[in-house]
Amino acid sequence: VSGAPAPQTAGFGLGRDALPVEIAAWDIDVRPDGAGLPAGSGDVWTGEEVFVEKCAMCHGDFGEAVGRWPVLAGGHNTLSDEDPVKTIGSYWPYLSTVYDYINRAMPFGMAQSLTNDEVYAITAYLLYVNDLVDDDFELSNDNFLEVRLPNEPNFYMDDRATTEYPIFAGDVCMTDCKDSVTITMRATVLDVTPDDGSEGGEEAAEEEPAETEEASVE
């Protein structure tokens, strides 16, 4: 009968070494600096072929989207509009994200079923439908870092600590804070709220809600 306090510094000796073959099976992530990119290549025309077969039923032949599935192309110069269209071409900062995401999550319902060459080809095609490369372009692990997406410079690190926190702090008014108050907007005018009957929303869809982007629920 015995028992010593568990070691807190030297580690617990739990788990086991991950084998190279196991790491290889799971370590599929790709970064903007190219880390994680596998060897492979694919051109725009091959990409179109695969895309039309495996992706277009949701995203449209040219990434324009079917119904409410995500739009993958277009939207250039809409980011400061009332209704910005955020696509790979108009918004995404890094091409590596396209490769990584398609490779890990698409096609929706059959994730991780594409070959590396297929992912390169689709990525090339998505660059093409976003007017970023010509139709004879071939993407590979060799030239991957040469492609930069146009909106990359428009991202910056969270700056709330300097741009917001000083404003949203300090003493608050408790009495006589305003002279009068008026209602300027009412949700019931839109009428897009699901009924308590739970199946609601069909009627709502017709009503064109103010913010219908898929992104609005991410």
Place this chain on the structure above:
Amino acid sequence: VSGAPAPQTAGFGLGRDALPVEIAAWDIDVRPDGAGLPAGSGDVWTGEEVFVEKCAMCHGDFGEAVGRWPVLAGGHNTLSDEDPVKTIGSYWPYLSTVYDYINRAMPFGMAQSLTNDEVYAITAYLLYVNDLVDDDFELSNDNFLEVRLPNEPNFYMDDRATTEYPIFAGDVCMTDCKDSVTITMRATVLDVTPDDGSEGGEEAAEEEPAETEEASVE
């Protein structure tokens, strides 16, 4: 648009006055001093008749119980035995509790279906099977307080504050507290624990668990 802090002292003005007819419908509790006893009466022989009809299938004709349903009679002078039998006659301190409980909760499955006279009669009968009255006894709201149960003097107020708390306090031993330790009893010898398969226990019942009193789970 206005709102004052809610009154904390004068009451909230919530709820409504309970009507006498409503209080009468629910206010059925009876106390040892007779408070709450309704007018009525019943004798031992009437009590036996009702008891045999409505109670005996569980509690036995003479309160001796059928199977594992509660025993209502007997057990005199067993309270300091290894297996005390706690009944109305051997344990309960007040007769009012018999009236109150039968009136509010019995028969099991058809609560509050007895008339006042039936409850008086059953109570008289339970006194009789516990050897506390003769067979010609009639119980009524008039003579109710004259009947005292024998074990009343043996209850006293919780005294843990003086009999236990001073003992179960103070410094504790942390090292070298004993020379040796031996196992003196094992639950698996009894084997009365339900299986993980959930329906267990039949086998256990045969094994005569150490403490099978119904009371043990109250």
Place this chain on the structure above:
Amino acid sequence: AASGVAMVSAKAANAEGDPAIINKQEWNQYLGEGVDARPYGMPSQFESHVRRQDVPWLTADPVSSVNFTPLHELDGIITPNGLCFERHHAGIAEVDPAEHRLMINGLVDRPLVFTMEDLMRFPRENHVYFLECAANTGMEWAGAQLNGCQFTHGMIHNVMYTGVPLRLLLQEAGVKTTGKWIMPEGADASGMTRSIPIEKALDDCLVAFKMNGEALRPEQGYPVRLVVPGWEGNMWIKWLRRIEVGDQPWHHREETSKYTDLLADGQARRFTWEMDAKSVITSPSPQAPITQGPGPLVITGVAWSGRGTIPRVDVTIDGGITWQQARMSGPSLNKSMHRFYLDVEWDGKPMLLQSRAHDSTGYVQPTKEQLRHVRGENSIYHNNSIQTWAVNEKGEAENVEIS
């Protein structure tokens, strides 16, 4: 440490790699159910063994009986509503809240009737409290009997309640100066009643309608129950429909025939309301054996006191020769469960595990021996003694008593 790693690992990998990693699983590739499928969610299919369980031989009928919280499967201090043990005397009352009323009568200036809507208009409070049945561990007085902490200690749950201070309702009716006791009464077919002194009623009792954020469960008194912090569970009247104020206690069935503590000399304590400090190791325990062999082991359990908080729990793995102070984890709240851990390196030898709670009054959980010395073996209720689990070389645990 390298060889230790191989020893303690649940599944050592062979050269081809672990199939659970090398082969894609269904859930890695294909879509699962959407957000419209489960308006009210349930546990994973792989957790179906985590359930309340009754002990059929204990009672004549499951309708007036008890089932037990699976403490050995839980962690932290909150008991999920679906797993809070049940004890009812006439089955689960399925009360329609629209047809439910709460009456206050007796020694009050104005007898009142409240609807559920009325109750929702009083100021509310939120508190986490344990509810322990006075009979919890009662089957163990005469000796080690049930092999699992679910059965020995599972008549307890720990829940965050939302409710109206009972004080406010009593003030609304106006308690007369002669009013010294209250008698809460249930709406179920057992018409459950208990006597509670007015001091407690005006102190911290709640008339609660929510548990862990949502409506009370039917098993726990929906739509409204009494919360009597730190006091025995039977007093927490469920399906609360009436509160009478009186000048004396009622001495009803559950405070005479039951819930009185029979001592060795045949005399009995009555009105033993407070639940004394208690603790139990929930893992390892008979239903939660050590499955991974020697090496790091998390010893964990719960502790509580009806008289305050639990600043300290001691744990022994050698049957009480040596004790170590456990690590308390999670909020320490008054009259709530506390969680403790002792992280050890198990050498694979047999252990005799015990835990010993200290509460904020300085009370220390007694041994079974100490408690029996005062109370004998027929006391049924309020067994808060130290529990022992014997763990063998295989990691199996058993409920035992030791010298």
Place this chain on the structure above:
Amino acid sequence: AASGVAMVSAKAANAEGDPAIINKQEWNQYLGEGVDARPYGMPSQFESHVRRQDVPWLTADPVSSVNFTPLHELDGIITPNGLCFERHHAGIAEVDPAEHRLMINGLVDRPLVFTMEDLMRFPRENHVYFLECAANTGMEWAGAQLNGCQFTHGMIHNVMYTGVPLRLLLQEAGVKTTGKWIMPEGADASGMTRSIPIEKALDDCLVAFKMNGEALRPEQGYPVRLVVPGWEGNMWIKWLRRIEVGDQPWHHREETSKYTDLLADGQARRFTWEMDAKSVITSPSPQAPITQGPGPLVITGVAWSGRGTIPRVDVTIDGGITWQQARMSGPSLNKSMHRFYLDVEWDGKPMLLQSRAHDSTGYVQPTKEQLRHVRGENSIYHNNSIQTWAVNEKGEAENVEIS
């Protein structure tokens, strides 16, 4: 007060008395179900309206979508597991824990694989934390849109987690000095990934396997998820199967295409992890109107901050002309929900209700106006502005914006 009593009472009694009292109910006389009937309990049949609800028009498919916690029906601070909102990108992964592994690789001294049993052998901690989706209230940027706090604010839940400090797992693998970021990855078909700086990973993150005492629900990442206290919900990777340590962030889809905050000038903030202080009145609200007329009214709501506790919430009933300090109730825990109440006497006139949270850093929840002034209307995420409900004479509430 006597006439007031009659006015505010839900059901005035007629001379014969209230039938709910005079007539016996079924549950007063007959037996209900026993303790063997419900091994895992569910809410009352009368509470079936309390459920998670999705908004069909929001997404193309319920399988990558969201549903919402019914905040308007809850009280206290704990969200029951069955009602915690769901957000998944490839449906609910139904993971078999025996087939689940957690790998740590990348810039570590020794890449490791853990089984669930391995994880259960590390020291554990318990903490209550809110999880809020960065998109919560996102549909309200352009204007008052959804009529109910379930929809405007229901992408949040507050749960007590039990888990292993991520720090211990990373130390076990040994993070190289070049390791500055981690990338947790999910086992579901979306293979969810996020980048988290190593400082946060070594600070208060947990690898959690229990929520509110029991196993995680499949919807919430069973058998194991990452807990990232105070930070946006998407980072709390569910079905956690891998953690890679790296020298740079990954800029994956959910931190570029999504969860970046597009400002009015077309530029976008990235890595906006912390959830700022926020509050909402849950009752009265559009789905929880005042049904009992003038008189006592409980105004209640919840508040939280990703940067600390909530020592104070102010409430206005006149659209911000006058504010009152609300009463906080229940434990005040770091990065947890807080419950507040304002008990008022409603005069039956229209009200404009708002709540304003102060957090322990001194931050004060901004108005929509203030927030839009900095960020514009396209920001989608991180809308923590003050919410307004207009209550009319009938007690009906509506989601509005005010001047």
